[in-house]
Amino acid sequence: MSYQPIHQPPPMDFRSKSMRLNTLRRSVMNHLITALSILATLLVIAPLVAILAYLIYKGASSLNLAFFTHIPAPVGEPGGGMANSIVGSGIILGLSSLMGVPIGIAAGVYLAEFGRGTLLANAVRFTADVLNGVPSIVMGIAIYSLVVMQQKHFSALAGGVALAIMMVPTITRTTEEMLATVPHAIREAALGLGVPKWRTAISVSLRTASPGIITGCMLAFARVAGETAPLLFTAFGNQFWSFKLNEPIAALPLQIFVYAISPYDEWHRLAWAGALVLIVLIMVSVTLVRIVANRGVLKGAS
Amino acid sequence: MGVGIQVENLNAWYGSTHTLQDINLHIPANHATALIGPSGCGKSTFVRCLNRMHETNPIARATGVIKMGDLDIYKDASPVEIRRRVGMVFQRPNPFPTMSIYDNVASGLKLNGFRNRRILDETVERSLKQAALWEEVKDDLKKKSGASLSGGQQQRMCIARALAVDPEVLLMDEPASALDPVSTSKIEDLIFQLKSQYTIVIVTHNMQQAARVAENTGFFLNGKMVEFDSTHKIFTNPSDKRTEDYITGRFG
């Protein structure tokens, strides 16, 4: 069984000049790319740190009690605050959550519990993802055309509807993802006990996935809380107190925008303070809900 | 108290796979009946047809007549009503992770809208005692999550959960296959205790287990029921060659 190769290739010589050069080139390239990717990371983190640091510095030095208790002062007068904008934002966001959260969760439940694998579900999922990318300003003019043109005036309600539409796709997708993590065996356990499907979906699937769904809702909430563009022609803004749903209402991001592009230093100061409050509100609400949602789960639950 | 089950010409499909072919059998009341056979032979599908869990899969389908007592389960009632009469214990323990032990056991009642607290308390205690878990968990019934128990305890809790609805039939789909030997023997003891009160159908790939707990045994192969007889007869003097080959370990 002696086997004679017809052609014996020469053994590789790693010490030859060309081989050494090749190895050198490859290792230089390797280090270069490593360095570049580290540099890129630093370059990305730098503006973030810069923005946050500057925001905290400017915002904190401009904040005072009046900011939270007063409405905007007329041009030229010092002082004033954004109390009405904070309340207004709260009203608009409350409205939008009231509309957007149930619809979003229900759509997610359909995708995960009823429509799994069907054409309709895939189409809904795709549309939700695409709708997620539609610019917020487009939502603004669409709602303007629907609500404001009908009512003939700007209103808090219109702002709420615009933000609700923006919340729906995000909530739908997170709900679906979170429900998909609930093991099928648990649903079977409930169905096997003779629990109707609707009850299983609510009391077993949704309840098991609730921490994730709540977090998802909060993220959607945080995203629309800072939205300005869809409010420009719906809620419109208001320099005074307003609690009526069918009247123009102030909102924190709108007020920041108006003050930022104004020529007055006093208003710039308030814009910074407003931006800090907005960011803190967003971050605090997100973290708070996360903590509360985690605490609600029984010990030892997986 | 249990009821007998009469199965006539049962056929079942998953998509285009014909998983059960012309099954005819009578399962007697208040006895344990074991179903054995190699994996993929259709025994799990069979028990899932008995409480209409089979049809929760959108591609699955079944024809034939199954009578539970006088009730034709495919004609006279909805799946939900059938499943309320039939308890089921699954291969792997599947407690509700967000619920306490108490809520897990009471879930079949609570989720179906039963509100009487006194009866709930009684039922939970009775079921946990029947499942031989009461002594181990009675101190933190409402404090601990069902998922915090050990695997064997979880499975006994799942049995208690199935018993809490006071079913007429108890289906067990390889209830001990995911458990250690000690837990397995506890579950077997349990089946032995329970079979005087419930009609029990237990699927197992463990022949010794079938021999230990069941009066009657059915042997499934490739979607057909090859033989059904008293356990003693099946294991000592089977009438079909294939049954003999299986129980003597020639295949499977």
Added chain:
Amino acid sequence: MQTSNLAPAVFVADPHAVQIRTVEPSPVRAFLNARGSGKLADGSFAAVMMLCACSIFAIVLFIFSILILRSKLSLVAFGWKFFTRQAWDPVSGDFGALPFIYGTLATSFLALLIAVPLALGVAVFLTELCPKPLRGPISFLTELLAAIPSVVYGLWAVFVLVPLMRDVLGPFLYKTLGWTGFFEGTNFGVGMLTAGIILAIMILPIISSLTRDIMTAVPNSQREGVLALGATRWEMIRIGVLRNSRIGIVGAIMLGLGRALGETMAVTMVIGNHPEINKSLFAPGYTLASVIANEFSEATGDLYLSALIEIGLALFLVTIVVNAIARLMVWAVTRGAPARVA
């Protein structure tokens, strides 16, 4: 005994076939037996859920139809030429969208030009090179960037980036790259370059976090296979990771593009808002989104309003198409794995 076509027979093993129930059913059993089938509740619940799911179609259809309806006037008056005309004269009612299209495309591509290499670098660093303990904080930081509202970016840009551009970066670019013709004219600090930079900062987290997800989805066996052939780490990343995930990465970049095309507030605050096509990136410009933001609420006359809504319609259609393509690309790679763009 080998009769395979055995006729089905009824097996009766127990003689006490008929069991007569003698005991009264327990209260629990009585309750459960009396419970209805719940078919009605089940059916209506499923219907409501489906209705809510379909409302997402309804939203998209509604936006589309109302935008067409309200822009009819301008659609009829200008036709397709609307998108190739440069005029923007509200007084005489002459409208064309070309300057805004130019501004939008120029700022978006500028943003991609800056953001893509950086985002890829970050993703490569995070998935392949980063020491474990640093991974969490850095990805948290980059995702924090995504949580900052657009208007806050704008605010920061107006007061920090614009002076920086005017006094430092602008003159530097003029000196070094002025000969290209892209950095000419008076530099006010506001303009397309500033808008492009702020857009780049805003779309970075989207692209980098998606790319990271896609690269994580590449199975480790691919990496090990390439490493086993004696590749360096970079070659492993290039051959084993990037090549396997390139469709998904392109999808992620397109999602970033979709965001950049529609971004409104920050751009409006720094682009200068002047409807003019100019090669120099220092020059002020205007984008589709920012012209709507600026002029919509004070638009007088139906044709003016209708022209603005038509711009919105164009923006809607373009972003829908870009997003659809991008989603399909990302899905092709991650196979429906969660997309984490918030």
